Structure formats: structure tokens, C-alpha cells
Amino acid sequence: MSAPDIxxxxxxxxxxxxxxxxxxxxxxxxxxxxxxAALSRPTVGHLDPSFVGMMDELxxxxxxxxxxxxxxxxxxxxxxxxxxETCFDNLVEPGDTVIVCRNGVFGGRMIENxxxxxxxxxxxxxxxxETVDPQKVEDAFKTHPEAKLLAFVHxxxxxxxxxxxxxxxxxARRHGALSIVDAVTSLAGCELRVDAWGLDAVYSGSQKCxxxxxxxxxxxxxxxxxxxxxxxxxxxxxxxxxxxxxxxYWNSAKRTYHHTAPINNLYxxxxxxxxxxxxxxxxxxxxxxxxxRMLRAGLEAMGLQFVVAEPWRLPQLNTVYVPEGVxxxxxxxxxxxxxxxxxxxGLGPLAGKVWRFGLMGQSxxxxxxxxxxxxxxxxLNALGLPxxxxxxxxxxxxxxxx
Amino acid sequence: MSAPDIxxxxxxxxxxxxxxxxxxxxxxxxxxxxxxAALSRPTVGHLDPSFVGMMDELxxxxxxxxxxxxxxxxxxxxxxxxxxETCFDNLVEPGDTVIVCRNGVFGGRMIENxxxxxxxxxxxxxxxxETVDPQKVEDAFKTHPEAKLLAFVHxxxxxxxxxxxxxxxxxARRHGALSIVDAVTSLAGCELRVDAWGLDAVYSGSQKCxxxxxxxxxxxxxxxxxxxxxxxxxxxxxxxxxxxxxxxYWNSAKRTYHHTAPINNLYxxxxxxxxxxxxxxxxxxxxxxxxxRMLRAGLEAMGLQFVVAEPWRLPQLNTVYVPEGVxxxxxxxxxxxxxxxxxxxGLGPLAGKVWRFGLMGQSxxxxxxxxxxxxxxxxLNALGLPxxxxxxxxxxxxxxxx
Numbered sequence: 001m002s003a004p005d006i007x008x009x010x011x012x013x014x015x016x017x018x019x020x021x022x023x024x025x026x027x028x029x030x031x032x033x034x035x036x037a038a039l040s041r042p043t044v045g046h047l048d049p050s051f052v053g054m055m056d057e058l059x060x061x062x063x064x065x066x067x068x069x070x071x072x073x074x075x076x077x078x079x080x081x082x083x084x085e086t087c088f089d090n091l092v093e094p095g096d097t098v099i100v101c102r103n104g105v106f107g108g109r110m111i112e113n114x115x116x117x118x119x120x121x122x123x124x125x126x127x128x129x130e131t132v133d134p135q136k137v138e139d140a141f142k143t144h145p146e147a148k149l150l151a152f153v154h155x156x157x158x159x160x161x162x163x164x165x166x167x168x169x170x171x172a173r174r175h176g177a178l179s180i181v182d183a184v185t186s187l188a189g190c191e192l193r194v195d196a197w198g199l200d201a202v203y204s205g206s207q208k209c210x211x212x213x214x215x216x217x218x219x220x221x222x223x224x225x226x227x228x229x230x231x232x233x234x235x236x237x238x239x240x241x242x243x244x245x246x247x248x249y250w251n252s253a254k255r256t257y258h259h260t261a262p263i264n265n266l267y268x269x270x271x272x273x274x275x276x277x278x279x280x281x282x283x284x285x286x287x288x289x290x291x292x293r294m295l296r297a298g299l300e301a302m303g304l305q306f307v308v309a310e311p312w313r314l315p316q317l318n319t320v321y322v323p324e325g326v327x328x329x330x331x332x333x334x335x336x337x338x339x340x341x342x343x344x345x346g347l348g349p350l351a352g353k354v355w356r357f358g359l360m361g362q363s364x365x366x367x368x369x370x371x372x373x374x375x376x377x378x379x380l381n382a383l384g385l386p387x388x389x390x391x392x393x394x395x396x397x398x399x400x401x402x
Numbered sequence: 403m404s405a406p407d408i409x410x411x412x413x414x415x416x417x418x419x420x421x422x423x424x425x426x427x428x429x430x431x432x433x434x435x436x437x438x439a440a441l442s443r444p445t446v447g448h449l450d451p452s453f454v455g456m457m458d459e460l461x462x463x464x465x466x467x468x469x470x471x472x473x474x475x476x477x478x479x480x481x482x483x484x485x486x487e488t489c490f491d492n493l494v495e496p497g498d499t500v501i502v503c504r505n506g507v508f509g510g511r512m513i514e515n516x517x518x519x520x521x522x523x524x525x526x527x528x529x530x531x532e533t534v535d536p537q538k539v540e541d542a543f544k545t546h547p548e549a550k551l552l553a554f555v556h557x558x559x560x561x562x563x564x565x566x567x568x569x570x571x572x573x574a575r576r577h578g579a580l581s582i583v584d585a586v587t588s589l590a591g592c593e594l595r596v597d598a599w600g601l602d603a604v605y606s607g608s609q610k611c612x613x614x615x616x617x618x619x620x621x622x623x624x625x626x627x628x629x630x631x632x633x634x635x636x637x638x639x640x641x642x643x644x645x646x647x648x649x650x651y652w653n654s655a656k657r658t659y660h661h662t663a664p665i666n667n668l669y670x671x672x673x674x675x676x677x678x679x680x681x682x683x684x685x686x687x688x689x690x691x692x693x694x695r696m697l698r699a700g701l702e703a704m705g706l707q708f709v710v711a712e713p714w715r716l717p718q719l720n721t722v723y724v725p726e727g728v729x730x731x732x733x734x735x736x737x738x739x740x741x742x743x744x745x746x747x748g749l750g751p752l753a754g755k756v757w758r759f760g761l762m763g764q765s766x767x768x769x770x771x772x773x774x775x776x777x778x779x780x781x782l783n784a785l786g787l788p789x790x791x792x793x794x795x796x797x798x799x800x801x802x803x804x
Contacts, residue, residue: 010679011466015436016456016672018446027662028445034417039666040442043430043615044420045744054418064413077617078480081642081661089640112641207662213445215479215617215664237639238491239514240483257749259483260429260609262617264441265667270418277412342447347659 021336022363024372025344026157026317027185028207028214029360031268035212038271039264046261054270055250055261061273065187065210065281066202066220068194072243073220074250075206075269077262080184083203083217085113086241087180090229091149091201094118098149099140099177101132101163104156105347106182114151117237122147128349129319131312132163134171141175150179155186157208158347160319160356161308162190166197173198178225184208187218188276189288189316189360200225206265209288209316211361212272215265272361284361288315290400291364295357298373298396302380302387307354316364318357319350323385328352331379339375369396423738424765426774427746428559428719429587430609430616431762433670437614440673441666448663456672457652457663463675467589467612467683468604468622470596474645475622476652477608477671479664482586485605485619487515488643489582492631493551493603496520500551501542501579503534503565506558507749508584516553519639524549530751531721533714534565536573543577552581557588559610560749562721562758563710564592568599575600580627586610589620590678591690591718591762602627608667611690611718613763614674617667674763690717692802693766697759700775700798704782704789709756718766720759721752725787730754733781741777771798 023030031039044051055074062073076083088110092098096119100110103126114121122144124136132152141147150172154165169179178200186192189209194202200222207214221229221243229236229243236242240259248256276284292315296306304320306313322328328345332355335341344356357372373396377389425432433441446453457476464475478485490512494500498521502512505528516523524546526538534554543549552574556567571581580602588594591611596604602624609616623631623645631638631645638644642661650658678686694717698708706722708715724730730747734757737743746758759774775798779791 009466010682011459011462012679013459013463013672013676015440015676016443016459016669018443018456018669019450019452020444021446021450023445023447025447028447028665031445036442036444038417040438041418041420042422042438043425043433043609044423045425045427045430046616048421048423048738048744050421054420057413057415057418060413061415064411078484078642079661079664082480082484085640085642109641116637116639116641205662207445213664213666214448214662215667235518237518238487239511239518240480240487259481260607260616262481262615262664262667263430264615264670265617265664267418267420268666270415274415274417277414280412336450342450 021340021342023342024358025342026356026358029211029363032362035268035272038267041267043263058270062218066194068220070220072226076217076219080205080217083219087201087203088113088117089236089238089241090243092117092119097147099147101152104128105158106153110151129159129307131161134167137171147177150177153182155314157185160314160317162312162314169198191285206269209361210272212269213265288364294396294400295369297399298392301392301395316360319354334379335375341375423742423744425744426760427744428758428760431613431765434764437670437674440669443669445665460672464620468596470622472622474628478619478621482607482619485621489603489605490515490519491638491640491643492645494519494521499546499549501549503554506530507560508555512553531561531709533563536569539573549579552579555584557716559587562716562719564714564716571600593687608671611763612674614671615667690766696798696802697771699801700794703794703797718762721756736781737777743777
């Protein structure tokens, strides 16, 4: 059978040459040259003995990043949303009540996950840009003592607000519930201590403060979470995400074939975690905090206002209101086209109202802040909003050397 | 709160330096240097205009590879198993009857997918290593006229057997059912014409005959499949795989944020598809067929016997019985350690009984066949099984120049 003519036409495009951007949005962040180089090392088989040894190192490195001794700590072969769904699909059984905190996009996505897994979501709402109110969570458990899980976002990527993960997990534990924690944007960018804080199921992403290639989702599960998964009365609705199956590949000497791991992405994740270990996790947290103060001083000197109140601001994600009368897409377009600088737009109800400046992992560098302040001041001035770039620099510099 | 001491110990490992293998197993296959280079180009944001343009080219290139004009053709952000589950989760509703053909591991996995999506699987079994018997499928539809879907594997990676995809899809259509087709190993390695054959939902993998980095699953859906998905009475059980949501990112001018795409993997897929378009899809099929004949002549001259009968042998996956008295793992270990050559072991009931020689994409090269025959002859001789390597070469050479 011969193909219709239309299919015989071979498409003809050039190789894709991406521009060299500075990534200061909500992720992905800039990859370190060592991480980029790791990506293009020769592909080996997913059952190759050399690769299997690297997998073991990866687990150790991820435990360090998560500050945990959880045996079940590994990178899920998919974006952060697959890590999220892996947590919910394995821990929620049909009919289970789950208290979900929502103060941004990702809390909303958690509700979807609960409901699609057959659970009943009890939603604790807080205003976007505010932290999660522990008292409301306490009240929700009193009204719903049957709740088996508490789900919340540690670092809400859509707003830049941090939640008190330790306090929230403590409330869950007191009510006999396990916690599911979104640490996509928090891991390696601010304090996160899975064991000390008693978090049960935590997922993250490779492309935020780990500055690896997008496409992997590190996860970690406590013994209590693992027991609940093993004791499920119904099997997990997803074959791919069923941890009872994945375990035989990642967490057993059997190394039973489950799926073909994203080999090259795992090389890159390994390298980015080495960079983190070399710096030291607490030094990485401190670097994010210090450079956040620098960026903040500069932005505030330009008259920009932060959305999130100071105690709950994420150093790695700085959300400010778009000044009145300023054309949001035009500013971002100019930053991208004239300075190769990517910053983030608002999501959901914040669309058009805020900018999100990421300082994540390898993107969290003094040079980037200087570029960002300079580019923003020039752009705002060009658009007719008088902005004192020199004052911004002076303030940023002072904050950084304070 | 300070961390317990154990967590303060920074892990210290070297950067991972993978060995340079020749990949002649069931995938991943060797990446072309251009594809490896594409992987490590600078990461841009997933909403970057330059990236969005590349996504449009990717869809055109994938349509060419699949030989289809389906609008909904794109790479799922996960391994082939996620592509598989995306097809089943979107097309199966609870209570639906699905006829599933099983003649290897991946047909078995399809049954799992049907059942986890709440469907009822009617299994049509054939012997592993044989093709799918269309008469049995016809009979199954007669017994189950309520069946809404037929699922089968075009190229069964566990055995090396091909199914007559065109004939099977035609049976499904005659009975008012849609077809779900596993083309993980077939895409670009042997004839596959999605439109001409009337296939409805087809998934593949990036790391087989496309020779890109593992971690992506190209899929394509016919208009009839898309209509069924849009007309579902219940929403898809997976948030991540729900095509109604993914569509707004991949198939709409809106480019609504859904998840962070695996940017660098998409660079690599784009490049590997350019290589395919430059060669021409029919030339690629012909290359696989020609070099399969060469490898086969060499293996048969060594006395090795193929598992699959000739008309159903996949050129890209050559499965032969392990000769009696030969230590299977020892042979594979020596090929790997002495020659950096990976071949595949048997899976399931074929474990220990067969070897699988892949000739996929960039791995399908004359040099690889020469290495493979040489290495295998030396290894078998060293293990005490007299093997005439020279005769094998002469036969292979003759087959290649015939």
C-alpha cells in the first residue's frame, strides 16, 4: 500500500538553536554548564551496571537535598505534576477525606488530584499571596476527624508565599493524618527538613532550585506513608505511578524492569545534586536568602511592591505588583527580546497583575540581579515610567553587603 | 531547628562518566551526535516564543514519522508507558469493554491499563513470539459486540513479533470500535501508516527507532478518537494525562500552561526527527530491513535460531534462542565488559531463553552488526561453543550485498 502524496513530503526545518536566555521566571532556571554537559553524555541502557550504581548515588544525594533518611526517595520519571499525582494516587483511596489547603494554583491542582483519585477534598482556602492559616487547618480537622490526609503547598509557585510546613504537618500528625507536601519550588531554595519536620510524602521538580533539566520529579515517602501504600485495599489507579511496582526498579536489588528511565535526565540530576552537595544545602539556603534581600532592595527602590508579607516571602520567587498603567506583556516582551531575560507572568486571578522574579538555584546569582534591575529600569523608563535605576543599584548593593 | 547530624554529612561522589556503549538491545538505542548535542543546548522557558515555534515544527515532524495528518499529534512528557496510559485513560470509561491482544509483555500491560481505568478486558491470547491472529479478534468481537475498543501491540518488544496493524484496525472499524496501537518499537523502524491503515490512538517512545533520549512518548489520535475523548461522560482519572487539558498547551493558540515540558528532551526529539526526515521515512524502513537481513544471515550462520517466523519478524528487534548449554547472563556480561556491547535479555517466560538484538534507528548500522557478530563469535568460542565467526561474516556480507 503506498502512502498518499501528502505524507511523502519530507518536512524540512533547521536544527533548533535556542537563544541564550537568563531564566528569572518561576522555572525552569539556568542550568550550570556541568549539568548541561552531563545531559549529553552517551546514553547507556537503564539496566546497565554502571547506570544502576549511579541510581544508588542519586538516592543518597536526594536524601541529602530533602534532609531525610527515607528509604523511598527517588526521582519520578516525569514533570512535577507526575510527582504530585504519584503522591495522591498512591495515598488516596476512593472515599478518603483529604484536607487540602488552597492559596494559589497548585493547591487547586491538589484538589483535582484528590477528586480524580476518588477522594473527598475538604478545602481550606486562604487568600492568594497569603500563607496557609494553621488555625483553619486545625478547625477543618475538628469538623472532619475522619480526614486521613492533609495536603498543602510549601512554596506556592503562583504567588511566592511560603507555608509553615512544620506546623501544618504537626497538626496533621496530631489528628492521625499523613501529610502530602508540594516542595516543587522549595527544595534547595529555602529551609526544608523532611525528617525533622515529620513530612510524609513530598514531591519536587528538577527544574527549579535544583537547576537541572525539566522532566523529573524527586519524591520522598516516610515509613508511615509507605505502610499505607502497601496496605491499600484497592490497587492504585495508575499503572505507571503505582509505587508498589516502581519500588522493584528503584528500591530493590532485583532492579525489575518497569519502564525505560530518562537516562540522560538522570545524569543531569546527578550532576546538579553534586553541585548542591558541594555547596552544602544550608549554604544554598543562605545564598537564596541573601540574594533575595539584594533583589528586594533593588525592586523596592524602584517603587515596586511585594505581594507577599515579609515573613512568608519565598526568597526564590519574588512576586511584585505590576505598576499601575504599565503594559505587562510589553514589559516582559522587551525584557526577553532586548535583554534575553525571562521573568514570570501572573497566573489565574493574578494574571496581568504581578510579575514573578525567580532566584532559583543557578539563576540565583548576583550577576543576574544586576542584569534584571538594569533591564527593568531601562524598560520602564522607555515605556514612560520614570524609574531611578541608579538608586535601585545602590540599594541592592547596600543590601548585599549589609 | 537544627538538622540531626546525619543529614549534615554532605555526600561526596564523582561526576558520572558513563561508558561508551554500543546499544543493540531493545532500547534505548544509540543517539546520533547531533541529537546528543541538541540535548545540551541552553534551556529556555516552556512558554518562550522561540520554543513555541519549535513545538509547532515538532508536531509536523511527528506527523511525518507517523504518516498521519492527525491534528492531535505530540510528544507526551513521559516514557512510553505514560503514552500508553494516556491512550487508555482517555479512551476507556468505567464499564467499557476492550478487546486486548496479548502475545508478549506489552499486551499484558495493556490489560492492566484497561482494568485500572475501570474497563473490562477481553483477552485474546496468542503464543509469545507469534503474531496476533486476526480470526481470534474477529471471534472476540462476535462474542462481545459491545466492545468499544481493540488494543494491540504493533511491534512486541518482548518477542520481536509484528502484528498486522492494518488488518486488525480494519476488524475493529467493521465492528464500530476504535483501535489503540502500541507502536513503541515500530515507529520509524518498519512500515507504519497511521492514516492509510486507519489507526485511532497510537503511542510510541523516543528511545527506540527515533534514537532520541529516553523520556518522551510521541502519540497521535484520529478525529474519531478525539471526538470520543471530548464526549466522555466522566472525566479522565489522571489530571496529568487528561488530553482535554493538555490540548490547551500543545494544540491551541492559547498555549495555556499545563506543566513544564521537558525542554531539552524536546530539543533532542526535534533533532532526531530532522535526521529521520532527511533520510526519508521509507528509506529508514528499507535500511532496517536490509541490515536485518545482514544480521540474520550472520546469526543463522552461527547456528542461532530465530524465535519469530519469518513473515512476522521485526527487522529492528531480532530475537534468537540462547544455544543449549550456554550461560546467558555470562555471555551478556562478557559482551558488555569486553566489547561495550549491550544486547537484550529475555523477559517473562522468555527470560534466560532468548537474546534480543536491536537494530533500532542510529544503532541500525553496518559497523554495529560487524562488531556484534565478531563479539558474539569470540565470546561463544571463549565459553567453549565452537562458532565459526568467519562463516558468519561471509554470510552477513553476502546478504548485505545481495
